[in-house]
Amino acid sequence: MLQKIPTGCKGLDEILEGGLTAGSISLIYGEAETAKTTLAMQCAVNCARKGFKALFVDCDGTFSARRLSQMASVDFEKIAELIILARPRDFREQTTLIDQLPNYVAKGFGLVVFDTITHLYRLAVAEKPEKTFEINRELNRQMAWLAQFAKTRKIVVLVASQVRSVFEDVYVSVEPVATRVLRFWADVIIAMKPTENAKIVMATVEKRPETGQPISFHLKIDEGGLSEYPVP
Ligand SMILES: Nc1ncnc2c1ncn2[C@@H]1O[C@H](COP(=O)(O)OP(=O)(O)O)[C@@H](O)[C@H]1O
Ligand SMILES: [Mg+2]
Known part of the structure; x- marks a missing residue:
C-alpha cells in the first residue's frame, strides 16, 4: 500500500514526513x-517510480510529454506507461470525470492530479455568471467527493489552483469563494510564489497534518524538475 509520495524537494518532504499523504487532498x-x-x-513521476x-x-492543457521525458530521464518509458492522462474540455466533462473516477482509478493507483481544478470552473462562471451559485x-x-475518494481508496489526491494577483471582472466574485472551498477540503496546502529569479520559486x-507554523523553502526549476535551493 502506498503511504507517501515524495515531492522530490528535500525540505518539503521532511516537513511533510515523507511527502504527500495517501487518504487526503x-x-x-x-x-x-x-x-x-x-x-x-x-509527484506523478515519483508515484510511478514507486x-x-x-x-x-490536465484541465488547462499544459501537460507536456517532453517535460515528462526530461523529468523521468532514463526511466521514461516505464514511467510514461504508469501515468494516464485525461483532458476534460469543459466543467461538465470535469464533473463527469470526477463522478466516474472509480471506473478509471482501480487497483494499482497511487495518485490523482487535477491541474488546475479551477480552470474550467472559471470558464463556466464566465460563460454563465447567472449560474455562479450552482457552479460554486x-x-x-x-x-467533497474527491476527499471521500482519497480516503476510501487510500490514494493521494493533488489539486492545483491558479490564483491571480490582479482581479479581473468575473473573478472578483468567484476567486475568494473557490479559494475558500479548496482550502476547506485540503489537508495539506502549499503556496507557490515567484521570486526575482525566474528559475527560483518559494x-x-x-x-500540514502535523500542526505548526508555516514553513517556506526555495525551490529551483531546471531540466530535471524541482529541487530544493538552499538559501545561503
Ligand atoms: N524543460 C524545462 N526546463 C526548465 N524550465 C522549465 C521547463 N519547462 C518549464 N519550465 C519553467 O518552469 C516554470 C514553471 O512552469 P509551470 O510548472 O508550468 O508553472 P505553473 O504550472 O505554475 O504555471 C516556468 O517558468 C517555465 O518556464
Ligand atoms: Mg500549470
Missing part, C-alpha cells in the same frame, strides 16, 4: 509560472 496554489504543474508532474499508477487530469456548489461537491507549507 493536497492543494498547490499560486500565480502562473510558479511551477505548480512541474511539482504535480514530479510502481503505482497516476491519473493526471458543484465545485464544493467535487472536492513554496510555503501553510497547512
Whole structure:
C-alpha cells in the first residue's frame, strides 16, 4: 500500500514526513509560472517510480510529454506507461470525470492530479455568471467527493489552483469563494510564489497534518524538475 509520495524537494518532504499523504487532498496554489504543474508532474513521476499508477487530469492543457521525458530521464518509458492522462474540455466533462473516477482509478493507483481544478470552473462562471451559485456548489461537491475518494481508496489526491494577483471582472466574485472551498477540503496546502529569479520559486507549507507554523523553502526549476535551493 502506498503511504507517501515524495515531492522530490528535500525540505518539503521532511516537513511533510515523507511527502504527500495517501487518504487526503493536497492543494498547490499560486500565480502562473510558479511551477505548480512541474511539482504535480514530479509527484506523478515519483508515484510511478514507486510502481503505482497516476491519473493526471490536465484541465488547462499544459501537460507536456517532453517535460515528462526530461523529468523521468532514463526511466521514461516505464514511467510514461504508469501515468494516464485525461483532458476534460469543459466543467461538465470535469464533473463527469470526477463522478466516474472509480471506473478509471482501480487497483494499482497511487495518485490523482487535477491541474488546475479551477480552470474550467472559471470558464463556466464566465460563460454563465447567472449560474455562479450552482457552479460554486458543484465545485464544493467535487472536492467533497474527491476527499471521500482519497480516503476510501487510500490514494493521494493533488489539486492545483491558479490564483491571480490582479482581479479581473468575473473573478472578483468567484476567486475568494473557490479559494475558500479548496482550502476547506485540503489537508495539506502549499503556496507557490515567484521570486526575482525566474528559475527560483518559494513554496510555503501553510497547512500540514502535523500542526505548526508555516514553513517556506526555495525551490529551483531546471531540466530535471524541482529541487530544493538552499538559501545561503
Ligand atoms: N524543460 C524545462 N526546463 C526548465 N524550465 C522549465 C521547463 N519547462 C518549464 N519550465 C519553467 O518552469 C516554470 C514553471 O512552469 P509551470 O510548472 O508550468 O508553472 P505553473 O504550472 O505554475 O504555471 C516556468 O517558468 C517555465 O518556464
Ligand atoms: Mg500549470
